[in-house]
Amino acid sequence: MMKIVGIAAILALTATIAGAQGEDEDFLKFQQEQAAALQGYVERAEEEFNAYIEADRKAFAAFKEEVEKVWGDYVGSSRKDWVEYGDGLGSRSKVDFEAGTATVEVVVNGDVETAQENLQQAVADLVSDKGKSSDYSVALPDGEVEEPKPLSAKPVLEGQVATEDGQVVDADNAESFAQEVVAEAKVESKKVVGKDGKERIKVAVTFPLVPDHLRKRAEGYRELVAEYANRFELDPKLVFAVMHTESHFNPKARSHIPAYGLMQLVPTSGGREAYRYVYKKDEVLPAGYFFVPAQNIELGCGYLKYLRRRIFGKLDNDQKALYCMVAAYNTGAGNVSRAFTGKKAIRGAIPEIDKMGADEIYVHLEGNLPYEETRHYLKKVVERMALY
Structure with a gap:
């Protein structure tokens, strides 16, 4: 590091x-x-x-x-989409954790029948896939190589896929589920030309996750959330609501900023500040660090604690601070200050904030935060706390 x-x-x-x-x-x-x-x-x-x-x-x-070269286009992971490419790049899957759908595609040089056979195998593979933190290796400046690591000790979709009769799909019935999906779902087939100039056949199928897929993913992080929420004196409901809003519990979440992982930490800002607060060391961490769930949740909780104590520590009650913390997690403390004083210096804003009641602060932030995204973010996090 x-x-x-x-x-x-x-x-x-x-x-x-x-x-x-x-x-x-x-x-x-x-x-x-x-x-x-x-x-x-x-x-x-x-x-x-x-x-x-x-x-x-x-x-x-x-x-x-x-x-x-193979597909003619590129599809990558986002905050809500988990994307994996198979060995040899002949298959790829995209799971939309917001919509609750999984799409599996394969390309072949042969005929449609071969493509469908490969598609069936790719569907079965997805059900048991533990994912990778990255699709490629990165040579670090210190001479080390950052290799992709598993996203999870268990399949990422564990408990989130079911057969038509409601049976949970696991390693034992993944093959039969894949046969069922390819046989009964609408399979799309078309010719594609890769950037290598070769024509291939692409087939794709989309199937739904179980209705409560979001809850099942959240449940997989319950022990980690309990541990770090307790350590940093946070309400677990807040931690879950932030994770839900940031990534829909997508362990491979990444944004253009770039922010990484479940709680979408930026290495040069929130991630760095959190690491300094938690470990008393100033380090700029590589992306791979944030794709380890325990490390991401630890620093995400650490950053929330930092905001509560170091930035909004003089506010006289936790509910007032919570609204400011949530907004600052998304947009930075300076923009929270701007909502109250028009200036970025938070020290001058604290007395103005503290004059208001908690409900007044919430309404004021919703109406005066500089960016619409943050106004929506605050509302989503506060409302989603009730889900957990």
Whole structure:
């Protein structure tokens, strides 16, 4: 992992010596040297992360190019969509965790019959798929290689797919379920031309997840949510509602920002601040770190706790703070401040916020947050807390 080494130690040492020695010439020189060293650490960490982003961009571009050679287009994971490509790129699946549907596609050089046989196998494979944190490897700036890791110890869709008669699909009946889906569902078939110039046959089938798929995914994270909500003194309902709104419990969620994982943390902002708050170290973490559910939930909860204590700690009750925390989780504390004072400095906004009751704060945020997305986000999270 990329890190800024020794910042806490440097600052502590500087403060100690300052108290003991005062503003003499030697100490001023020492301060200047330490400030330069600190700035060097910060710049080096940012350079390393930028190098990582560039390495990831190149690896992604190479993978995307290979996909397009075969398929003619590229489909990738998003906040709500979990996408996996099969070995050899001959199959791909997309599960829409918001809509509750799974689409499986295969391409072949042969005939439709061969394609349908492959499709049947791909459907069976999806049911037992544990997923991958990434579709490609990334060479890190420190010489290590970030390899894809399983998203889960269990199949990602465990308990979320059922036969027509209501039986849960697992490893024992996955093959028969796949036969049923391909035989009875509407299978679409068409010719596609890859960017390699070759014509192939593509077949695809879409089938629904069980009606309560969202609850079943949430249940899989209950122990982790309980652990970290307790550790950081948070309401588990809040943690679940944030996860629901950020990713629909998609373990491979990623956005264009980029934000990663269940609680959609940005490595250079919320993820970095959370890691610094939790571990007292300043580190910029690679994307793969956030695709480990325990690590993502830990830092997501840590960031919520940071917002409550460090940013909104002077608010006189938790309900007032909750509304501000939720909005800040999405848009940053500066934009919450702007909603009340027109300025980004949160210190000046706290007295204005504290004059209001909790309900007044909620209404004010809904009407005055700078971005419509955040206004909707606040409403969704607050309403979804009641589901858990």
